[in-house]
Amino acid sequence: MMFCVKCGKEEITFDGLCIDCFLDGKQLASLPQYIDLERCASCEEFHVGHRWLIREITEAAKDAVENKLAVIPGMRVMSIGMLVTEQDEKNFLVNADVEGELLGNIVTALCETTVRIKNNVCQRCSRQLGNYYEATLQIRSGTKDLDQHIRDETVRYVRDRIESMGSVNRQIFLTKVEEVPGGVDMLLSSISLGKSLAKELADMYGAETKEAAKLIGKTNDGNDMYRLTYLVRMPEYHLGDVVMHNGMPYKLSGVSKGNGKLIGLNDFRETSIRSSDMHSLKVHTKKDDLKKATVVSISKGEIQILHPSNYSTIDVKVPSGAVIGETVDVADVDDVIFYVP
Numbered sequence: 355m356m357f358c359v360k361c362g363k364e365e366i367t368f369d370g371l372c373i374d375c376f377l378d379g380k381q382l383a384s385l386p387q388y389i390d391l392e393r394c395a396s397c398e399e400f401h402v403g404h405r406w407l408i409r410e411i412t413e414a415a416k417d418a419v420e421n422k423l424a425v426i427p428g429m430r431v432m433s434i435g436m437l438v439t440e441q442d443e444k445n446f447l448v449n450a451d452v453e454g455e456l457l458g459n460i461v462t463a464l465c466e467t468t469v470r471i472k473n474n475v476c477q478r479c480s481r482q483l484g485n486y487y488e489a490t491l492q493i494r495s496g497t498k499d500l501d502q503h504i505r506d507e508t509v510r511y512v513r514d515r516i517e518s519m520g521s522v523n524r525q526i527f528l529t530k531v532e533e534v535p536g537g538v539d540m541l542l543s544s545i546s547l548g549k550s551l552a553k554e555l556a557d558m559y560g561a562e563t564k565e566a567a568k569l570i571g572k573t574n575d576g577n578d579m580y581r582l583t584y585l586v587r588m589p590e591y592h593l594g595d596v597v598m599h600n601g602m603p604y605k606l607s608g609v610s611k612g613n614g615k616l617i618g619l620n621d622f623r624e625t626s627i628r629s630s631d632m633h634s635l636k637v638h639t640k641k642d643d644l645k646k647a648t649v650v651s652i653s654k655g656e657i658q659i660l661h662p663s664n665y666s667t668i669d670v671k672v673p674s675g676a677v678i679g680e681t682v683d684v685a686d687v688d689d690v691i692f693y694v695p
């Protein structure tokens with residue numbers, strides 16, 4: 355049996371001492387006097403570890419303290435209790451109560467530090483503020499000007515997608531939206547983002563895409579650096595339009611991966627059309643240009659409406675089970691009025 359050389363207690367010893375004498379006067383855990391915590395002056399996210407994160411200021415301060423806590427070799431930290439006291443908006447006093455395990459004993463230590471908030475700009479914000487972009491998404495129409503409704507819908511879709519992707523990947527952001535003659539350009543932070551959005555839009559609208567690369571310089575490690583342009587050429591037809599197919603009127607009711615779904619206006623039967631045949635569709639009436647007709651009465655399989663131009667009462671066929679309101683959308687195809695479901 356060994357004895358503590360200092361107090362003489364009969365105990366398993368370390369360096370000739372019992373555990374109490376060994377720990378006596380030792381600083382088990384320590385923190386620097388000041389810890390600087392960077393906050394992005396633009397997005398207000400905090401730089402914790404190697405990442406920029408959205409955090410409550412006190413939580414960010416705790417994370418910064420945890421990263422800087424040093425304990426003596428052999429000690430395993432089990433928990434850290436922290437009390438954060440705001441001294442002013444840039445200085446936070448943090449008292450840490452550390453509990454750990456050392457040589458089979460539970461030990462505790464108290465230490466304190468001041469977390470100082472330093473303004474900086476994160477990489478994403480500095481890139482965004484500097485109009486950094488790697489890819490351009492060009493939305494154009496196949497014929498004339500891009501339909502304003504489609505333009506707004508596309509911009510909204512791209513914004514929503516980037517917002518949800520950007521919340522998990524900081525490299526993703528929208529740099530700029532520019533209206534240009536014939537359409538709209540969206541400048542994007544990454545090439546892969548441009549590629550995937552161009553594909554998504556092509557699938558949704560049955561659009562054609564083309565890509566072009568432009569060498570813009572060299573990266574720091576000497577590789578060629580490119581900027582990519584993704585042209586998304588919207589077809590003339592859009593969801594909800596009345597189109598002519600094999601001489602008959604249809605409503606375009608769906609587009610998926612470039613393939614279309616049509617509903618016949620004379621029999622309300624559904625037809626699929628392959629992407630390779632989509633170009634044969636002729637737009638008869640744009641969705642926004644469909645006429646409204648007032649419903650006079652409803653009977654099985656038919657309704658009576660006021661003709662949108664001469665206000666005579668006419669019968670039009672409706673699909674079985676259709677819910678008919680006070681007005682309905684109709685299309686005038688060669689002087690025949692069709693109900694548009």
Ligand SMILES: [Zn+2]
Nearest residue numbers: 358361372375
């Ligand atoms: Zn002792």
Ligand SMILES: [Zn+2]
Nearest residue numbers: 394397476479
């Ligand atoms: Zn930022």
